[in-house]
Amino acid sequence: MTIRRRDLLTGTALVLVGERLASAEVISGSLPWRPDAGAPPEAVTPGPWKFFTNEEAVMVEALVDRIIPPDPQTPGGKGAGCAVYLDRQLAGGYGHNEGLYNLPPFKEGSKQQGPQSEKVLADQYREWLAALDRYCQSQGGKHFAEFPAERQDEILQGLESKTVKLEGTDGGKFFEQLLKDTQEGFFADPIYGGNRDMCAWKMIGFPGARYDYRDWVARHNERYPHPPVSIGGGRADWTQR
């Protein structure tokens, strides 16, 4: 089913920009195609937090900055935007367990049977962050972000090894989830809010969203020279100067 220009001029056909019809279609005769079709990603834009409260955001920025500390060559988790990444993810489908099987009954099973929680991830994070804050308060009347770096690391190590227990919730699970999400945000395409300026990709030498290495396959043990490119719009060289 192709929509023809001529029919649009008579107003008899639909125009769909960037969306695919989600209802059942019958396909026959030709491969379906529309101009401007597809589902390009929406880039995260800087702005106010969409999920975290300001207090939560301060805590999360401190957390990600210990999981990935800054150094002279490469920003840490905070500078790389990992907290922004996580904020937007939790505000969206990921945070709301979109697409997962969410029907009851909910029962805990073996480790091999995988996650069975009824709680959506966003709510779970809220609970974890609140519990961590309570723990920190109990350890010296401070918020996590106010502790010096060494103390912050100690707390994280304790969560990882389960020697630090959070009241009413599983601190070990919190740590594992946070570690996974932080590192994902660090290495994902910058359009998702983390890996700002492709800093993580530059750090490791990953060329990003490039798609053609035919001239490089046979060049064994040679450094690939081109800088990384993001889906959201390449690199400085794309701008005329």
Next chain:
Amino acid sequence: MARKLPSKDVVIVGLGWTGSILANELTDEGLSVAAIERGPWRDTATDFPPTYIQDELRYRIRHELFLRPSQTTFTFRNKQSETALPIRTWGAFMPMNGVGGGGVHWNAETWRFLPSDFVLRTHLTQRYGARFLPADMTIQDYGLTYDDLEPHYDAFEYLCGTSGTAGNLKGKIQEGGNPFEGPRSRPYPTPAQEQPFGPALFAKAAREMGYKPFPQPSGNLSQPYRNPLGVRLGACSYCGYCEWFGCANYSKASPQTTILPVLVRKPNFQARDNSEVTRINLDPSGKRATGVTFVDTNGNEWEQPADLVILSAFTIFNVQLLLLSKIGKPYDPQTNQGVIGRNFTHQTVSNIHAFFDKSKFIFNPFISSGSIGMCVDEFNGDNFDHGPHGFVGGGYFGQVQTSGRPIQNTLVPPGTPRWGAKWKEGVRDSYLSTLNPGTGVHGSMYSYRDVYTDLDPTYRDRLGRPLVRITMDFHENELKQNAFITDKMAEVYHAMGAQQVVKLTRKGPYDITQYQTTHLNGGAIMGTDPKTSALNRYLQSWDVPNVFVTGASAFPQNAGYNPTGTVGALAYWAAAAIRSKYLKSPGPLVHA
């Protein structure tokens, strides 16, 4: 009340690889064919364009092209004594959805099984004696031979333009190919892909150790190709966004790039997308299918009457539909009676991480494709004497590193912390000089009495249908096999000069959260005996002769190879039987 559509000669459930092959073959026969696909239409330039498909988070980590568990999922338990719980988010495998099925986002590793794989019980019993096999191992012969299937392997490979180096041409072993493979009638349609540094280094070390490494047969083409249907494919650009992703430049074999352009032009073909088949309808005798019922995205029910039903919906969904439609007797593990759901298998895989000196090795892991790699087949199938080792089965191993995507390939040497400054430094130093092959060891999983599928008593999908329940755990045989091969593989990485080699040997219990390929098989197996198989050798249901069930659900056990090549070959074999025998005289093709 389901609305009835005009009748068709053939209805095909699921428009993936085998659905597309059967549709094309049967429309060539002049039949009217309606294909009904649960998921959306998928097209290269629209759904996997080179503008945004290179997105590891979206497509690999959040696996956007795959089925959503909210649409349907399964429940899982290790043992019958446990209560099965839903797989709420995918882990061990990821079912496909959409036109093209798994063919859209597969690795394109295109293997043939060994001749011995098809006559496995006979072969192993002859060589080792019946007592060598575990008592609860339920392996069977397929009911056909490699020689029966060879022309159809050839057809599938030439459809795809598979890139490889033949190892056995008409019985003569060829240098550079797999010396263990069954004889092939002619070379691959295109030459093997070029290998990046990692696989080349692996092959050199393996050769020096006495192995015969060869390039993995690949559906990511080494050069442009025009297939026998007149459809053209391009040359793979080693983009590193292959498996889990659609191919943006027409260089990965898929139904989209090999069949659909020709199929949709046929006036006797029609496809429906976003339409989920909920059951196969039978006449009052229960021995004849009258068509299928499906649901569209508005929840409306429709009936598509047809004279012939091809069930090509992927392993577990085939089993689910057979059970819900009451075709074939459900398997009961207690009594060992029944056929639908028995002999369910997955794949036994493990991995190696190898860390090299960054001042000497630059692997550029991002230069890769889904099927790139050099493989060693000495320990697959029955290619070696199992007598001293106390297990049967085997697999290939290889430096098959299909990506360098950073979320999953930023490893650090053992002893490095998992986070913090040392972690960051470790990642920075290791990324380019680390090898992480993925399914480095790709081993068989044989079938057992207590590994099976049936319908869950508690959990239902959004349409209220019972979910399929998977009861699965590893057996000693497979864990021994894997430990043996993983050790062998590690030796090669040491010989390559790795500073540290980490073995990630497969350990029980079977874990639904760890990805282990989506090579699910069995549950509606082919065979020679209707008491222990659901289908005859032509993939025709023993119970309802106008239903054929394609896909790896037909495998009585899994071999040590990726299944798609064999799945494609069996589809062509079944199509040939339908065209040359069934249509002339509809009815059972085999009288048991």
Next chain:
Amino acid sequence: MRDLRRQLAGALGAAWFATACAPHLAVADNQPSGQDFSLIERGRYLAVLADCTGCHTDPNSEVQFGGGRSIETPFGNVLASNITPDNDTGIGAWSDDEFDAAVRFGKRPDGKLLYPAMPYPYYTHMSRADIVAIRAWLNTLPSVHNPVDENQLPFPFNIRTGMHAWDGLYFSPGSVKPNPNKSAQWNRGAYLVLGPGHCAACHTPKTTLGGDVSARPLQGSPLQGWFAPDITASEALGLGKWSVEDIVAYLKTGHNRFSAATGPMAEEVADSTSHINAADLEAIAVFLKDQAGPSASGGTPLSAHDPAMVAGGAIYLDRCAACHREDGKGIPFLIPDLALASSVASREPTSLLRVVVHGSQSVATAGEPTAPAMPAFGWQLTDAQIAAVTTFVRNSWGHAAPATSSGEVHDVRERGKAMAD
């Protein structure tokens, strides 16, 4: 009679033919019977050459030639008429003379003039016998009752009497005379291109009044948001680098080693040229390869250091090379070779911009069914970036063209929002 019907049914392969409901026959004087098979078959083939279906069949309709399709002209829209044999709303009641007057002279039976959206200035090169054959074939089609109000043009263009003046300027009735110095094949090609093929209708530049710029035949023209390229033998801007085989393959299958038909040409290939026989396609190619065109392109290519070239080159490497390759060569029959593809070499970048901004699907034919498509880049690249990368492409690999401006990209974006292809 029965044998003839069976023959016709078999040969034309259409089930409807055997049950043609009361065909309205207007038997012309001194002509073979309107039911003569060879006449009807000749008419069918001529209708393919002339691509009548391209305008007169509504693609959303199951019936052929029922009219109603909107044709965009620079002056507004015209609806194509119903040319089935229906007496009331089609041409069933017309005589052969009236039909001929319309097709070759632009005159309706009521005396009013047709707009040249109906390409009578080119069909005039056909013979009366050709037209009668086409009529005989049209008469065998099912009648469709579909009243069409053709004239949708805004004032003052909707006043048909204005066409007298236009015809005075731009219409020379009568056939093209064969050139005795050229081969029979060349002359056949001339007839096909200038007559039923009406290639000039799209490919010859137009004056502001919409008539041909006769000094520059077949040298390319903007059309309905595309640019129909130069199809002379010009090396820089036309088919100079194409061989006869390349042209024939393109017309027959919509694809050749380096180019693919898309947009309006995709329809033309699907409906018309892919059904033309090999000898005629070769004649067309031979004729086109002998048409003089501009010798030089836009001058010398921009320097590689030009900021647009630098930026465009970076974008090309990062975004385009995955399919078109770093050297621009693409993949024969699958991904166009940018050194040779006509949309790149054209005098105006409109087609190229449209394809880059909105994406485009190439034509599928029996000979080349793949129909590869170009994805849309409009959401990902800014106007300036698209201007840079198209400037780069149009000044590389032997091309030379003025830089594309952001404004040109903007215009293509805006136009595309209101239409699809």
